[in-house]
Amino acid sequence: MRAAMAQAPVGDDQYGEDPTTNLLQFRLAEILGKEASLWLPTGTMANQVALRVLTRPGDEVIASRQSHAGWHEAGGAAANAGVQIHEIGERGMFTPEELRAAIKPRNFAIFPSTTLVQIENTHNRAGGVVVPQGLVENLCATAREEGLATYLDGARLWNASVASGLAPATLAAPFDLVAVAFSKGLGAPAGSLLAGSKATIDSARRHRQRMGGAMRQNGILAAAALYGLEHHLERLAIDHANARLIAERLAARTLVQLDLATVETNIVVFNLPAASKLDAPGLTQRARERDVLLNAFGPRTLRIVTHLDVNTEQCKKAAEILVELLKG
């Protein structure tokens, strides 16, 4: 990847003249079956630009419970787009009935107007679960009937594709606008892209400029993303198997509360029972001392992510260390 970055032909991407970024944008639009796509430096900026493109200040956006947009973007939806997020459902999903019940009518004196529904697939805080495609299609059809725009936060769309066996274009098809990330499972140092109709992407380009996200010799980074697509996509199945083996090891000792059905991809989210002497920050710190890194997601909730920098042996060892720490 470093060699590909060093050799990348570059130009000024703010003028649309960076050949490697243009190639990446062309390829991604093709892969996702959309008219056009646009580079953004991060997934957070992609989500922020999407809100600017698809909503107006004062609108309401319906999203899944504990969505990245509501929890991990420092209030950006409100601060940058002037919208509020209404979270519904559970475990990263919601039904068409729940969606319909949550929609507030437009132009009603006291309500914010619901104008957008956003789906996160896979869903980070719900444990990397894949949202079933039948449900996605029903939700987007309902949104269309109700006159709402549809947005997919597909930062981990690649994981959803490998886990479900469905092509990225199939997963993206029901949505007006889709984001994917190259800096997660695919291992590039930066980069998320938005894909949609040409008009939507033209609008996104102006909002990217406004947010200061248009870059110059970006081909160095785009080359890493292209390399990730080429070399690191299929191997995501290894990350999924590694997450599974850690989850099974933890669940087998019943030291943690963990629903194995949620472990479909590269994320393991689990809770520490009330009886456990360690809380989440405590376990995180003790594990770090043993070179095992995981996130505390709440007082007793933790997240493990597997990725291309950790192999199966290391994952087995990490699971043993966690079991040892939890046994006290």
Ligand SMILES: Cc1ncc(COP(=O)(O)O)c(C=O)c1O
């Ligand atoms: C679902 C989801 N969307 C968006 C992002 C934001 O990506 P970035 O870290 O590149 O800003 C993340 C990051 O973890 C994520 O999990």
